Amino acid sequence: xxxxxxxxxxxxxxxxxxxxxxxxxxxxxxxxxxxxxxxxxxxxxxxxxxxxxxxxxxxxxxxxxxxxxxxxxxxxxxxxxxxxxxxxxxxxxxxxxxxxxxxxxxxxxxxxxxxxxxxxxxxxxxxxxxxxxxxxxxxxxxxxxxxxxxxxxxxxxxxxxxxxxxxxxxxxxxxxxxxxxxxxxxxxxxxxxxxxxxxxxxxxxxxxxxxxxxxxxxxxxxxxxxxxxxxxxxxxxxxxxxxxxxxxxxxxxxxxxxxxxxxxxxxxxxxxxxxxxxxxxxxxxxxxxxxxxxxxxxxxxxxxxxxxxxxxxxxxxxxxxxxxxxxxxxxxxxxxxxxxxxxxxxxxxxxxxxxxxxxxxxxxxxxxxxxxxxxxxxxxxxxxxxxxxxxxxxxxxxxxxxxxxxxxxxxxxxxxxxxxxxxxxxxxxxxxxxxxx
Numbered sequence: 001x002x003x004x005x006x007x008x009x010x011x012x013x014x015x016x017x018x019x020x021x022x023x024x025x026x027x028x029x030x031x032x033x034x035x036x037x038x039x040x041x042x043x044x045x046x047x048x049x050x051x052x053x054x055x056x057x058x059x060x061x062x063x064x065x066x067x068x069x070x071x072x073x074x075x076x077x078x079x080x081x082x083x084x085x086x087x088x089x090x091x092x093x094x095x096x097x098x099x100x101x102x103x104x105x106x107x108x109x110x111x112x113x114x115x116x117x118x119x120x121x122x123x124x125x126x127x128x129x130x131x132x133x134x135x136x137x138x139x140x141x142x143x144x145x146x147x148x149x150x151x152x153x154x155x156x157x158x159x160x161x162x163x164x165x166x167x168x169x170x171x172x173x174x175x176x177x178x179x180x181x182x183x184x185x186x187x188x189x190x191x192x193x194x195x196x197x198x199x200x201x202x203x204x205x206x207x208x209x210x211x212x213x214x215x216x217x218x219x220x221x222x223x224x225x226x227x228x229x230x231x232x233x234x235x236x237x238x239x240x241x242x243x244x245x246x247x248x249x250x251x252x253x254x255x256x257x258x259x260x261x262x263x264x265x266x267x268x269x270x271x272x273x274x275x276x277x278x279x280x281x282x283x284x285x286x287x288x289x290x291x292x293x294x295x296x297x298x299x300x301x302x303x304x305x306x307x308x309x310x311x312x313x314x315x316x317x318x319x320x321x322x323x324x325x326x327x328x329x330x331x332x333x334x335x336x337x338x339x340x341x342x343x344x345x346x347x348x349x350x351x352x353x354x355x356x357x358x359x360x361x362x363x364x365x366x367x368x369x370x371x372x373x374x375x376x377x378x379x380x381x382x383x384x385x386x387x388x389x390x391x392x393x394x395x396x397x398x399x400x401x402x403x404x405x406x407x408x409x410x411x412x413x414x415x416x417x418x419x420x421x422x423x424x425x426x427x428x429x430x431x432x433x434x435x436x437x
Contacts, residue, residue: 002027005077006085007035009047013098019087026077032088033061033072036100048099056213059147063100064089069149069211091152107148110168113196114175118187129390131364134183140221141178143214144171150208150218156201168197170208170218177222180229183390194230199223257288260430265289280309280316287323294432296331300324325350329369333406334436339373365400372406380407398428405437 005026008019022043024035033051040047051061054073061072066080066087080086094102119128150170151157157164168176176197180189193199204227206219216222257265269286272279283306291299303324310316325347332339351366368383384407387400401424408417421437 003082005035005080005082007039008085008087009036009039009044009100010089011044011047011099012096014096017096017099019089030077031073032063032065032070032075032077032086035077035086036072036088048097048101050101057145059145059213062091062147062149062152064091064152069153071147071149071213074213091148093152093154093158094148104148104151106164107146107151107169107171110172110197111175113168114172114179115187115189115192117179117182117185119184120186123184127390128184130183131386131390134181137181138178140216141174143216144174145214146171147213149211149213153207153211154202155205155207163198163201166198167201170202170223172197173199173202173226174216174218174222177226180226190226190230190232193226199226199230202227257285257292262289262292266293278309280306280320283309284316284319284323287320287327291323291327291330292430292432294334294435295336296327296334296432297336300327300331300337303327321350321353326366329366329373330433332373333369333433344370344374365396365403368400369403369406372403372410377407377410394427395431398424398431399433401427402431402433402437 003026004023007022007024009022011017011020022039024039024043026035033049033054036047036049040049049061049072051073052058053060056071056074059071062069063072064070065072065075069091072088077086088100090096090100090102091104094104094106097103148171154169156167157169173193176189176193176199179185179187180193202223204219204223209216209218209220212218265285266289269282269289272282273286276282283302287299287302287306290296290302303320306320307317307324310320328337328343328347328350331337332343337343347370351370364383364387368380368387371377371380371383380403384400384404388397388404401420405417405420405424408414408420421434424431425434
């Protein structure tokens with residue numbers, strides 16, 4: 001059943017214009033774009049409007065309907081009272097071209113400023129693989145139809161045009177987040193987000209999330225994580241103290257560990273801890289030196305102390321939690337600690353926390369060892385097969401091969417186990433886990 005609706009539509013161009021009133025027929029089931037088309041067909045043939053798919057997938061028909069940024073093709077007339085006047089205006093943030101059509105070229109300029117995906121230089125097409133968890137993280141951001149409603153509603157540029165040269169806006173924050181969370185992207189996107197895209201201007205009012213027709217959690221899943229990563233890299237006091245202005249003792253210990261002088265690194269770290277027992281950076285070096293020498297139980301104890309000092313988030317905490325959980329696993333594997341239910345639960349919690357802070361599948365080989373120690377061979381084998389199918393750094397791949405050798409031996413496949421261990425020794429000859437095999 002139809003009715004006559006009152007519409008006010010903005011008419012004009014870049015020189016000026018205003019709202020004009022119309023009375024137009026509305027039929028059951030129609031959307032605002034249907035009414036605009038009827039106006040074109042019956043009353044205003046020169047009305048300019050941009051549209052394409054009329055299915056909510058092209059993002060062309062963006063406008064402001066009763067003051068709210070929406071897609072005209074996805075806004076049903078049944079959402080308005082029959083006596084209500086429906087006002088349709090162009091997106092306010094972008095320059096008017098004519099009537100409901102705006103110049104959105106700003107967004108294409110910002111798109112060109114985002115550096116392209118940067119995989120490792122030695123990556124071949126057959127090695128280009130991802131785990132499902134990483135696919136799902138970026139898949140949400142790829143739902144964007146580039147309607148630019150989020151850009152339009154963002155008050156950083158909506159109310160302050162002078163910010164446009166140095167602020168990319170929410171649509172491109174999710175693009176940067178998508179690339180930063182990609183396990184094969186080698187570029188540090190944190191600098192891009194801060195210095196080039198201006199993510200620091202955003203004060204997370206969530207207005208962009210509220211108007212997204214695809215339901216992308218722009219603020220919670222992209223902007224806030226990117227802000228946290230920027231802070232971790234640039235402003236975290238622990239990071240600044242530990243890496244930008246290191247003490248002499250910390251620096252000597254870290255340099256010794258990097259050279260492979262694990263004995264010298266341990267001595268330097270212990271000397272620093274005599275002067276300052278709460279130095280978390282020295283504890284980190286000490287844990288690394290202990291782990292490198294195969295003293296996994298001691299590395300776990302040292303990492304546990306470090307966790308209590310590094311605070312609730314940041315690179316230092318992620319590193320400490322990761323070392324703690326992995327050291328416990330390796331200690332159980334080598335027989336230095338019993339793998340009890342309590343140890344298993346502690347390791348699971350540590351790995352879960354570390355993976356959440358990293359947002360990648362880099363812990364798959366650790367999960368495989370956890371399953372292997374727990375007797376769940378099928379789950380361990382699935383994890384290992386996935387890791388070995390991806391392009392991974394040599395140390396990580398070596399760890400996966402060592403766990404694979406363990407599984408082969410338990411299955412009686414000694415030849416396969418020997419081959420896996422030989423490849424692991426080639427990739428990482430100093431891996432302390434090799435001593436157990």
